[in-house]
Structure formats: structure tokens, C-alpha cells
Amino acid sequence: MSDERSLNFLEEIIEQDIAEGNNNGRVHTRFPPEPNGYLHIGHATSICLNFGLAKRYNGKCNLRFDDTNPVTEETEYVESIKNDIKWLGFQWDNEFYASDYFQKLYDFAVELIKKGLAYVDDLSAEEIAATKGSTVAPGSDSPFRNRSIEENLQLFEAMRDGKYRDGEKTLRAKIDMAHPNLLMRDPLMYRIKHEHHHRTGDKWCIYPMYDYAHGQSDSIEEITHSICTLEFIHHRPLYNWFIEQLGIFPSHQYEFARRNLTYTVMSKRKLLQLVNEQHVAGWDDPRMPTVSGMRRRGYPAEAIRQFSDTIGIAKRENIVDISMLEFCVREHLNKTTNRVMAVLDPVKLIITNYPEGQEDIFEAENNPEDPNGGTRPVPFSRELWIEREDFLENPPKKFFRLAPGNIVRLKSAYIVKCEGCNKDAHGNISEVLCTYLPESKSGNDTSGLSVKGTIHWVSVPHARTAEVRMYDRLFRVEDPSNEEGNFKDYINPDSINILPSVYIEPELAKAKPGDKVQFMRKGYFCADTESTAGKLIFNRTVTLKDAWAKEVRKS
């Protein structure tokens, strides 16, 4: 509450509530996922919002699974959701399930029937849709709308006791079939589903609808601020109606605009398609905007929290530039990861005046951003792997790397002067030739030379290998859902590029799954979950900014 940042609209509402003494100054939010899929970046920002608000105002935040549809929900999802929330750095105050309240909800429904505010309807789904009316025309009353309270009570009990087949009857709220808000035209409260529920088993064959279950669940938990996305705004009158008719704790619903991201899709349905049709390797594919995908890719939880904070919260439609997220990822990784050397596209460099069989061991700084980061040994020899793109026979202006006659610093080692190159039978460069300056030894440089370029390298005889998966954005257009045709037509064919065997410095061979490093001058990488001591695999989390690439693109 003391920071300088201005308040977002939800914080303003909460601070006003506190100032007016509403709810005795208590703040209680909740995160209500349906356990029917994996969490994505949109959920992550919602988690940051709900848990963040609770923390900011010394309140509480419940985790409540909205498990009112047994057909799609599974325990597997419950576990993955809990795992993701914890990984993001949050701990819920209570773990609840809407299914905890099935009996209570049933009792509430009986109460509404007794008040003449709910009735059992025999109409089919099609008939209900047909009598619903439209945005410009009122609906019409069901012929069963005026059954007696006694009959409704009896029928509802029979529904619960399994006397009817799926879809044969429903319980509806008795509101107004001519209401301008379609959701208020006698909405369904209960439907019959003879389905096994992941928590209540076969105890129930009637299940409450979202609109009936959600608000009452909030109320039972005495949630003060029930925060959801904009599409629920039309549901608010109904949310309030149930609470008012029942005379229970008045939770209030507030809506914000979901945050969209460029170059990806966010709907569960679309993500499911990507997985099922194998456009990606699974829910945790590092290209997926899922929490598990981002984790596997190497995005730090701190970066996701910072991102959520940075983009703010409002009620207008938006599409946030992915570069904002990538900035947060780089910013955090820059401070925390060790620098290592890996050569992705190798060409051999031979130091002609360095004796064969000799080697140096350099102590290389792990992280210039961290004074306590320490050093690691890096072996050096006569033959090194360097990046093919770091040598050009005919360089353009302002090329500070290797070219005949140029000098460069080999990172943490010596300054070398390029003397030329050898080519194979096809005219391809096979070897770059250099001489080194012994007096330019890193940390002990008496050469007096200043070099414009520094390149990374890996000693040939000491090199180890690893598979590297170069990931890029999943789609080639900013907003695939808004393009003509199917969103899948816009998948980026180069979203993954596997380099089966790149050269890495020996220290890196110790990397364990989940370890994050910076491949110097190449980007941030994370050891994949499938990585083993026998077969190392690194995922590219995000590239470094590359001013030279930009320069080249311009000309």
C-alpha cells in the first residue's frame, strides 16, 4: 500500500471498501479454476491478481475448484493446477471444491422452490432454446412454469433420486422470460447427468450449473471480492439475484479484461487442438503458453509475476506485446544465470603459433552481474570451435569479428589475429587460421591492444556435446485467432529447430534438468526435463537482443 505505483481499478474499489468499513475491512479473494485443462499465462496473471490483492491487503485467497461438470473434469488436472500455482510462488489459504457444497446447494435450491422462485421443467434443451426469445424478442413461459410448490419439491427430489434420464427434467429459476438480459430468462440451475464425479463419485446424478454454483460458493466462503473476466459481466445480475433471494452473505463480483498475448492463442479449445493434433508435443511443450510449457522453456516464475504486474489491469480489450514478457524473462535471467560457452554452428579455428599438445585452463567469470557468482575452469588448446558466422572472408563495414587481418578477443582467453582460412573441395570454409598474442592473456593483458570484438569458443579436444532445441514463437502472425481462415494456418513452421549435437564447454555437462544458463552471445537456455547425464538437452528460453543482426537486416 505504500509503493508509489498508482492504484488499478480493483485496488481502488478495495481501498474504498476498507475505508467504508465494508466486510469489517476484510479482503478475501479466490482463484476458481475448472479442473478440465492446464493453466496458461492468462490464468497465471489471474492468479497473480487474486493472490496479489489478498497479500497486499493482508487478506486471504482460496483455491476453489469449480468442479460442477463431471463429464470433463479429472483429478489429474487438479494436481497439475495445484503444482502450477505453487510454482508461481503462491500458497492458498483454503483448498475447496464446489462439489464440497453439493448438499448445501441442494438445500438452497429447495429453499428457492419453497419461495416459489424455482421450478422443475420438462422441456428439452431444444425447446428451452426455442422459447428463450432473442436479443430483440422476449421469450415465452414454459408450460411447466406454474407447477405447485409441492409438485416441484417432489419432482426435484425425484430428480436427485435418479428417477429420470439425462435431460428429461431440469430445475430452473423463476425470474422473467421477457428480461432484456437473456441470462435472466429462467436460467437453468440443475441438470441431470448420470455421471461419475471425480470427488463425489456416484452420490449425485444432478449437478448445479455454473451460475447457480459459483456465486453461492463465493458466499459460503464469504468471499468479499469475486474477480472474474469480462465475459461474466452479463452474469452479475443473476449472481446477485440468487444471493439476494437466499439472503446469504453478499459476495460481489468484479470483472476485468483478460490479457491476450501476441503470437499465441489462449483459449483452452485451441490449445487442446494444438495438443491433440500434435502441432506441439504436449501441454508442456515449451512453445505452449501454458504455465507448464513456460516452466519447461525456462521462464522464471519471478518473471511471470513481474510481467503480470507490469501490464496492469483494466476493463478494455487488449493484446499485450510478447516482447513485454520476453523483457521480463531476460531481465530476471540476466541477473541470475551463469554465462557459459556453447558453439551452435561450428567451424574450426586453428591457432598456428600455439604449440600442439599444450593447454591452458582459464578461470572464467560466471556472472558479471553477480559479484559473488564465482568462476569456473575453462580449458583452452590449439584447436577451437567457433561460430561459423563469426568469420567472414569479405566482411562488411563495422564487422568486429574475425576476418583476415582483424583481431578479436577470445572470451576469457587470448587476443588472436586472423591470418586467413582453408577451404574444402567445394569451396566451403573448413578452417580459420589465427595467431595468438601470449601477452594478451585474460586478466593479465599487457598487450596494450584494445579490441572491438569478443567471441566465444569451445576447445576441440575438451568439447562435450548436447542437443539444443531452438524455439521461436508458435505463430507467424500477431493475432492468429483474428486472421482469416483457421488459426492453425498461421503456425510458424520454424517454431522449433533441433540442433542434434552442439559443442559445449565441459563444465556445462554437469547441468541438471531445469538449470538455467546463458549461452554467451546466443541467448538463455534451460536444461530440458528429458535431459540426462548421458544425453544433455537444452531449450532456448529466449534470445539475447542482437544489435548486429538488426544492423545486417537494415542493409
Place this chain on the structure above:
RNA sequence: AGUUUGAUAGUGUAACGGUAGCACCCCAGACUCUGACUCUGUUAGUCUAGGUUCGAAUCCUAGUCAAACUACCA
């Protein structure tokens, strides 16, 4: 069509009747044993038209545009 919500640099978000600011991106430069990081600077905005006011992004009126709603999903 109706209802609801919204509209501020390319993107996201502030300014709550009194100097339109911040971050990302872009561009230019400095620094650099990462063409990274860091630092400096620059470009660029109130949907339109009226009105109220000494003064309007903010209040009022009308319009324009966008999104959501018409599931026995949540």
C-alpha cells in the same frame, strides 16, 4: 437490431476539472573481455462533433468504432 462494457503514442497502463506521465517496442549515441547488460537522448497519443467551464483525457449531449451475450460449458 437489443442489452452491457469499453475507446489515451505501435503495444500495455497512469493522470480522478489544473504542465498528458511510465514501461515495452522503435530510432540515435555512450560504455563494453557478451554487438548482451547498463547509461543518455529522440520519435510518437487523448475516437469524432458539439456543449458546460477561466480551464476538459476527465463533466454533459449526439455520433463512430470495438468486444461480449442469445450452451442442460465454465
